[in-house]
Amino acid sequence: MAETLTARIEMLGVSKSFPGVRALDHVDFHVQAGEVHALMGENGAGKSTLIKVMTGAVRCDEGEIRVDGRPVEIRSPGEARALGVGTVYQEVNLIPTMSVTKNLTLGRQPRRFGLISWRTARALARERLKPLKIDIDVERPLGSFSLAIQQLVAIARALEDDTRVLVLDEPTASLDAGETELLFQILRDLKSRGIAIVFITHFLDQVYRIADRISVLRNGRLVGEGPTADLPRLKLIALMLGRELEETEERLQTGRRAAGGEPILVAQGLGRRRVMAPFDLSLNPGEVVGLAGLLGSGRTEVAKLVFGAIRPDSGQIDVGGERIASPSPGQSLRHGMAFCPEDRKAEGIFAELTVRENIVLGLQTKRGWLNRLSYSEQERLAQEMIEALGIATPDADKPVGQLSGGNQQKVVLARSLVSGPSILILDEPTRGIDVGAHAEIVALIRKLCAQGLALMVASSELDELVAVSDRIAVLRDRRMIGEIGSGDITRETIIRTIAGSRS
Amino acid sequence: MTPGSNVETKASGIRPRAKVEIQAGALPPRLGGLRALAGHRAIWPLLALALILIVDGLISPGFFTIRVVDGRLFGNLVDILYRATPTAVVALGMAVVIGTKGIDLSVGSVIAIVGAVITWRIHNGDPHFVVLLFALGVGVLCGLWNGFLVAVLDIQPIIATLILMVSGRGIGLMINLLYGGTNPSFTSPLLQGLSVGHISLVPTRLILGGAIFGALWLLIRRTALGLFLESVGGNSAAADLAGINARLIKYAAYLICGICAAWAGVILAADTHTSDPVSIGLYIELDAILAVVIGGGSLSGGRIYLGMTVLGALVIQTLTTSILTSGLPPEYNLVVKAFVVIVVLLLQSANLRAVLSGAFGRGKR
Numbered sequence: 118m119a120e121t122l123t124a125r126i127e128m129l130g131v132s133k134s135f136p137g138v139r140a141l142d143h144v145d146f147h148v149q150a151g152e153v154h155a156l157m158g159e160n161g162a163g164k165s166t167l168i169k170v171m172t173g174a175v176r177c178d179e180g181e182i183r184v185d186g187r188p189v190e191i192r193s194p195g196e197a198r199a200l201g202v203g204t205v206y207q208e209v210n211l212i213p214t215m216s217v218t219k220n221l222t223l224g225r226q227p228r229r230f231g232l233i234s235w236r237t238a239r240a241l242a243r244e245r246l247k248p249l250k251i252d253i254d255v256e257r258p259l260g261s262f263s264l265a266i267q268q269l270v271a272i273a274r275a276l277e278d279d280t281r282v283l284v285l286d287e288p289t290a291s292l293d294a295g296e297t298e299l300l301f302q303i304l305r306d307l308k309s310r311g312i313a314i315v316f317i318t319h320f321l322d323q324v325y326r327i328a329d330r331i332s333v334l335r336n337g338r339l340v341g342e343g344p345t346a347d348l349p350r351l352k353l354i355a356l357m358l359g360r361e362l363e364e365t366e367e368r369l370q371t372g373r374r375a376a377g378g379e380p381i382l383v384a385q386g387l388g389r390r391r392v393m394a395p396f397d398l399s400l401n402p403g404e405v406v407g408l409a410g411l412l413g414s415g416r417t418e419v420a421k422l423v424f425g426a427i428r429p430d431s432g433q434i435d436v437g438g439e440r441i442a443s444p445s446p447g448q449s450l451r452h453g454m455a456f457c458p459e460d461r462k463a464e465g466i467f468a469e470l471t472v473r474e475n476i477v478l479g480l481q482t483k484r485g486w487l488n489r490l491s492y493s494e495q496e497r498l499a500q501e502m503i504e505a506l507g508i509a510t511p512d513a514d515k516p517v518g519q520l521s522g523g524n525q526q527k528v529v530l531a532r533s534l535v536s537g538p539s540i541l542i543l544d545e546p547t548r549g550i551d552v553g554a555h556a557e558i559v560a561l562i563r564k565l566c567a568q569g570l571a572l573m574v575a576s577s578e579l580d581e582l583v584a585v586s587d588r589i590a591v592l593r594d595r596r597m598i599g600e601i602g603s604g605d606i607t608r609e610t611i612i613r614t615i616a617g618s619r620s
Numbered sequence: 621m622t623p624g625s626n627v628e629t630k631a632s633g634i635r636p637r638a639k640v641e642i643q644a645g646a647l648p649p650r651l652g653g654l655r656a657l658a659g660h661r662a663i664w665p666l667l668a669l670a671l672i673l674i675v676d677g678l679i680s681p682g683f684f685t686i687r688v689v690d691g692r693l694f695g696n697l698v699d700i701l702y703r704a705t706p707t708a709v710v711a712l713g714m715a716v717v718i719g720t721k722g723i724d725l726s727v728g729s730v731i732a733i734v735g736a737v738i739t740w741r742i743h744n745g746d747p748h749f750v751v752l753l754f755a756l757g758v759g760v761l762c763g764l765w766n767g768f769l770v771a772v773l774d775i776q777p778i779i780a781t782l783i784l785m786v787s788g789r790g791i792g793l794m795i796n797l798l799y800g801g802t803n804p805s806f807t808s809p810l811l812q813g814l815s816v817g818h819i820s821l822v823p824t825r826l827i828l829g830g831a832i833f834g835a836l837w838l839l840i841r842r843t844a845l846g847l848f849l850e851s852v853g854g855n856s857a858a859a860d861l862a863g864i865n866a867r868l869i870k871y872a873a874y875l876i877c878g879i880c881a882a883w884a885g886v887i888l889a890a891d892t893h894t895s896d897p898v899s900i901g902l903y904i905e906l907d908a909i910l911a912v913v914i915g916g917g918s919l920s921g922g923r924i925y926l927g928m929t930v931l932g933a934l935v936i937q938t939l940t941t942s943i944l945t946s947g948l949p950p951e952y953n954l955v956v957k958a959f960v961v962i963v964v965l966l967l968q969s970a971n972l973r974a975v976l977s978g979a980f981g982r983g984k985r
Binding site for chain 2 (some may be wrong): 345424426445446447449450456458463464465466467468469470474477478479481482483484485486487488489490532
């Protein structure tokens with residue numbers, strides 16, 4: 118009994134304010150030993166802040182933290198680690214140019230006669246990776262591995278012998294199904310060793326597969342807490358949104374229509390050696406074409422080849438009946454295309470620039486540098502987009518780097534919409550976006566499609582593809598292996614196409 | 621924490637959208653204004669400048685006196701502006717390059733080449749406005765060269781511009797040989813008029829500097845060039861996907877910087893009316909970078925502050941002039957300068973400010 122009563126880590130009445138924002142408002146949060154505790158909430162609900170308080174990255178204004186019933190003060194990440202709290206943040210924060218060994222032993226290198234013993238370090242690195250069942254060359258730079266492996270290395274780094282609480286902030290965001298399953302196996306194993314695991318994710322089905330308990334935050338307050346079994350999906354979503362949500366699935370289905378008319382975009386034999394085998398693809402106005410496939414199957418590559426962000430070395434592409442001679446993002450833009458990249462931090466946002474500047478850039482590049490949008494036009498466009506997409510920002514002149522991840526994603530989407538494109542390419546449009554925003558974005562896309570926008574969506578989430586697509590191109594190992602027509606779009610047909618050789 | 625602010629934060633927790641109005645209403649207007657002022661990025665360099673000037677006023681009572689001598693303005697303040705002009709002009713170009721996450725170490729060498737070319741062409745008997753065009757042409761060529769190395773060959777800016785920095789002064793010396801190199805001095809009413817002359821009471825170079833500032837401001841703020849420059853500096857991968865030709869934009873940045881350096885070269889060479897490639901504009905690149913940084917520019921790129929950069933150049937020059945007029949031995953100059961610069965930069969650091977305001981806030985409670 119005593120075991121279940123004493124939480125491994127407890128946060129009591131924790132509050133934290135940032136200028137203009139009450140990020141946490143008297144939040145209680147308990148994690149028991151040997152449980153996976155999902156922390157849920159929309160963007161800006163306070164999840165990240167709570168985690169940062171727990172791991173010493175941020176200090177709370179009031180409240181108490183207890184580890185194993187003992188009040189503690191966590192003033193720095195180092196202190197958190199000393200207390201047995203290990204963290205893996207949302208964006209992998211290791212050093213890609215350094216070897217796996219160095220990443221794993223940085224700051225605690227084994228020494229011999231005062232010098233670093235790299236031989237011991239390598240052994241140590243392999244030792245740390247063993248429980249995660251990954252067998253890689255620890256001397257290679259971390260950046261040369263897939264994001265999934267990098268994520269696992271980050272977890273290996275957070276896990277120490279005395280780790281009692283492991284915090285995972287969206288660990289599965291960049292993992293495919295198999296890798297996620299591997300991670301879950303590892304989590305179950307860690308759980309059985311009595312480690313308390315805090316798990317943040319936007320994937321609802323993953324929560325139901327792995328979490329024992331759920332805490333829900335909204336606007337900096339704890340609005341619900343309980344065993345997973347007591348919080349069915351709809352109730353959870355309602356708590357997160359603070360309103361009842363009709364089944365999103367059905368609402369989206371109604372928008373589907375048969376494709377017809379002249380295609381607005383035709384790609385023939387488009388490809389690039391070692392990147393993507395040549396493929397054919399066409400897009401009709403008002404149509405949504407999904408790109409399905411596992412991680413690394415070439416979804417992003419197809420999207421970027423069509424947009425000209427990867428220069429094709431074979432094939433041709435016609436937009437609106439006009440051949441694009443040398444495809445480039447600038448050319449594509451002038452032909453009415455827009456692209457929303459997958460990795461918003463690296464390829465999407467300009468952190469120092471304001472929300473307004475980030476948004477209007479989409480139209481400004483099309484107009485050229487001489488034809489500057491006046492300040493009042495910029496302000497109007499930005500306000501329009503902020504309202505249309507529900508971007509949470511006090512004003513349009515806030516640097517985008519200061520917004521939450523989901524809102525940054527919306528800003529990138531706003532930038533691609535502001536140029537009034539006739540073809541929109543979205544690469545993982547809802548990655549790191551909460552349920553409510555997800556529905557808003559999909560609804561907006563539907564509206565634009567009804568007005569004749571042609572849309573291409575690359576996504577790792579089958580449900581999302583099934584919900585929005587009129588047609589799905591299926592990819593495997595960097596070739597296009599099939600196309601599924603509007604009649605048979607289901608999870609099963611997609612999976613069967615990926616798995617089988619049907620084409 | 622005051623009761624008023626407590627209510628405000630609670631309210632904002634419930635309705636984030638209404639937060640802005642609530643905040644403005646809860647704060648006394650005067651305090652709100654003060655806070656906005658403290659948050660403005662110009663405040664720290666301005667404070668530093670004011671502080672240095674106040675100290676000057678206390679040490680030497682006549683410091684602020686401005687007289688008219690021989691039909692022109694005289695006095696320490698005029699002197700500061702006068703001497704700061706070449707650095708400020710170079711720093712403006714530097715601010716543009718730094719905004720693209722680049723750097724241009726070659727500006728001093730560009731000045732040396734400009735000085736040598738001016739002397740050479742005047743010895744050659746060219747009309748003096750043609751000589752001026754030659755000088756600016758040198759800036760264009762040097763900018764294109766740096767741009768080629770950075771934008772096309774993709775060499776890291778610090779290395780790419782180091783090439784011209786090292787070779788430039790040598791090129792200047794070689795140009796001196798073109799006319800025998802025996803007497804590298806010249807007289808030119810046009811160029812000296814631009815540099816050391818004055819229009820009614822005002823030194824011409826101040827007008828010239830103001831014109832360069834105005835032209836540059838129009839170029840980057842009244843067209844979208846500034847936004848493009850900043851987006852390339854902020855995130856070049858994202859800029860590429862947004863359809864910006866990053867290569868062309870970087871070219872433009874180095875070109876602008878080269879032309880600015882050339883104008884500074886005209887001013888400096890005409891001032892000394894000689895070609896002295898070894899020492900003209902020596903270390904001006906460092907002062908220019910410093911001016912940009914004092915003005916709040918970050919070497920990691922993404923932002924261009926033209927006005928603030930000029931302010932930065934003024935802080936540096938005011939400091940130098942102050943040390944000289946204060947009676948401190950000139951040997952102290954560099955060390956005192958370094959100390960003040962550190963203080964200004966620390967005051968600008970967001971981290972330190974957070975620590976200070978944290979300590980301040982706790983003290984109030």
